[in-house]
Amino acid sequence: MGILFLLVPLICLFILNLPRRGAAAKLAPWVLGVVAVLQMVFAATSHLACWEPFIGFFTLPVPVALVVDPITAVLLFTIALVVAVVTVVGIQGDARDKVITSSLVLTVMAGMNGVVMVRDLFTLYIFLEITALSCFVLIATRKELRSLSAAFRYFILSGLASLAMVLASALVFMQVGSLDFALVAAAINGQDPATMTGLILFVVAFCIKAGAVPFHGWLPEAYSSSSSAISVLLAGATTKVAGVYAIIRLSSEVFAGIPGPAQAFMALGALSIIVGAFAAMGQKEMKRMLAFSSISQLGYIVLAAGLAGAAADVTVSLGGLQTSIAMLAIIGAVVHFVNHALFKSLLFVNAAAVEEQCGTTQLDQLGGLTDRMPVTGWTSVIGFLSTAGLPPFSGFWSKLLIVIALVLANQWVYAVIAILMSLVTLGYFLILQRKVFFGELRKGFEELKEARGALVGTSLILAGLTTALGLLFPFVLLLLQGFGLV
Numbered sequence: 001m002g003i004l005f006l007l008v009p010l011i012c013l014f015i016l017n018l019p020r021r022g023a024a025a026k027l028a029p030w031v032l033g034v035v036a037v038l039q040m041v042f043a044a045t046s047h048l049a050c051w052e053p054f055i056g057f058f059t060l061p062v063p064v065a066l067v068v069d070p071i072t073a074v075l076l077f078t079i080a081l082v083v084a085v086v087t088v089v090g091i092q093g094d095a096r097d098k099v100i101t102s103s104l105v106l107t108v109m110a111g112m113n114g115v116v117m118v119r120d121l122f123t124l125y126i127f128l129e130i131t132a133l134s135c136f137v138l139i140a141t142r143k144e145l146r147s148l149s150a151a152f153r154y155f156i157l158s159g160l161a162s163l164a165m166v167l168a169s170a171l172v173f174m175q176v177g178s179l180d181f182a183l184v185a186a187a188i189n190g191q192d193p194a195t196m197t198g199l200i201l202f203v204v205a206f207c208i209k210a211g212a213v214p215f216h217g218w219l220p221e222a223y224s225s226s227s228s229a230i231s232v233l234l235a236g237a238t239t240k241v242a243g244v245y246a247i248i249r250l251s252s253e254v255f256a257g258i259p260g261p262a263q264a265f266m267a268l269g270a271l272s273i274i275v276g277a278f279a280a281m282g283q284k285e286m287k288r289m290l291a292f293s294s295i296s297q298l299g300y301i302v303l304a305a306g307l308a309g310a311a312a313d314v315t316v317s318l319g320g321l322q323t324s325i326a327m328l329a330i331i332g333a334v335v336h337f338v339n340h341a342l343f344k345s346l347l348f349v350n351a352a353a354v355e356e357q358c359g360t361t362q363l364d365q366l367g368g369l370t371d372r373m374p375v376t377g378w379t380s381v382i383g384f385l386s387t388a389g390l391p392p393f394s395g396f397w398s399k400l401l402i403v404i405a406l407v408l409a410n411q412w413v414y415a416v417i418a419i420l421m422s423l424v425t426l427g428y429f430l431i432l433q434r435k436v437f438f439g440e441l442r443k444g445f446e447e448l449k450e451a452r453g454a455l456v457g458t459s460l461i462l463a464g465l466t467t468a469l470g471l472l473f474p475f476v477l478l479l480l481q482g483f484g485l486v
Helices: 005-016 022-044 049-059 070-087 095-117 120-138 145-176 181-187 193-210 219-225 229-253 259-281 286-310 325-358 374-388 394-408 412-436 453-471 475-480
Strands: 315-318 321-324
Touching: 005 095, 022 070, 022 095, 070 095, 070 229, 070 325, 070 453, 095 145, 095 321, 120 145, 120 229, 145 181, 145 219, 181 229, 193 229, 193 259, 193 286, 219 229, 219 286, 219 374, 219 453, 229 259, 229 286, 229 325, 259 286, 259 412, 286 325, 286 394, 286 412, 321 325, 325 374, 325 394, 325 453, 374 394, 374 412, 374 453, 394 412, 394 453, 453 475
Parallel strands: none
Antiparallel strands: 315 321
């Protein structure tokens, strides 16, 4: 049924562009909402027997394999959830801009869906390019010098990543004769110079797409200069799917057992954690702080993905569950992927609320907003605590799984870095919370009101999901065991 996750957004993209521009602009949020809800339903029920009579029909038109396994279904659900949040935040601009932006969001959604379902390197490249080119235009839709500069920087770096992927795929194909994940994994030779060059190029390409340090130059400007809805899309899903998910899948399935790429991913992940955390501490604008925080949090996922490729296939016991170190690292990476989508979408929604109500997100121009915007203020606390990895919120469990996997693999240095940088994360978010929400209310904000109902409702839902996932995580582990993932 993988074709459904491509057809639904593309069909709705066609439908959206049928009416006249004014009518299409009014229709756009409904189309995005319907697509998001349908995808969440399809993803949540993809493992049920009710789809079996349709499986043959849905797979006939597809020229490439589109695999919807349990992990893929979780990621497809997460993508749809982020698009739903984008719909609530709202597409800005006139009728023409709304139609174009909504169409690009649907294109990005189809591209991300393809990225998580494909199982060969060339098709992965195609869907990554669809996603990247659409994001380039989305970043520029604000039509300001800052956003145009950020879009240009993203275009250049993404183009370099694409060139690296093409060269890497060519080198691997010459040595292996195929770009299918399973065939490449079976035949790849980590000692061959041409193959090793290809692997290095893959590492560089995916780290650029993910915004990992030192290839992160495009990410802070792209996040902070984009419109609120596009910031949510980029932070909540796009960079993780286009870069980090590819690292997870290839590190665990294609490069497993080859030390070079795995060690490179671990080192770059740790570097991203450190640089992102300390850079966030020095920011004076809310969205830029959240952007550097994203770099740091994505580093945890890259670190875990690298460990999955480097860890020995040793069975360990975790609370009565039997699993391997590599699988534990993968589960930690995927769970943190989902958690990051939740708490970072929550924080960017709240940043949108602050910008909408106050007209600025500069930290030195804000203060005491919790008095006037209590829901925004206190849901931000939940998002911050989850990002820092404090219980009982969901971010605690994913970081705990990653740290346990590192300890079991005797990667003590990386484990210490992961723990200490969580304390730094807590530190810079306390700074942000104090400057924006706590303290004395700034003059001029005496008549300030809470954000509009859609933003408040979305914040409450995301905060509730972050809390519930944390409280119920032991049951989530049992569910993963039922799917055979742990």
